[in-house]
Amino acid sequence: MKYLLVMLGGGFGSLARYLAGTAIMSRYGGRFPFATLAVNVTGCFLIGLLMTYFTERLPPSTYWRPLLVVGFLGGYTTFSSFEWETYSAARDGGFWLALLNIAGSVTLGYTAVWLGAALARR
Numbered sequence: 001m002k003y004l005l006v007m008l009g010g011g012f013g014s015l016a017r018y019l020a021g022t023a024i025m026s027r028y029g030g031r032f033p034f035a036t037l038a039v040n041v042t043g044c045f046l047i048g049l050l051m052t053y054f055t056e057r058l059p060p061s062t063y064w065r066p067l068l069v070v071g072f073l074g075g076y077t078t079f080s081s082f083e084w085e086t087y088s089a090a091r092d093g094g095f096w097l098a099l100l101n102i103a104g105s106v107t108l109g110y111t112a113v114w115l116g117a118a119l120a121r122r
């Protein structure tokens with residue numbers, strides 16, 4: 001059942017990202033990736049909201065997190081997961097671990113994109 005919920009949420013999350021991105025870029029097109037920024041920021045807000053509710057305010061459920069966090073937000077943006085994990089590390093006293101995650105993810109991610117593009121151009 002959890003696999004089905006992740007798949008269902010992921011499909012809707014991907015569709016939401018496409019619709020939001022298309023709407024934003026048709027209105028605010030240009031060189032700056034406003035759509036990606038908007039999706040990433042709204043995804044971060046939603047994961048903060050949902051994970052706090054799921055872990056601190058609501059009774060335990062085996063279905064909401066796979067559907068909404070792993071599925072929907074996973075399809076919508078994985079940036080929110082990165083930010084939640086960074087926030088959790090800092091909140092739990094791991095400031096340097098959070099900083100390492102930020103620096104490593106951005107630096108290694110950019111390097112991986114650059115290497116992938118360079119390889120594809122060969």
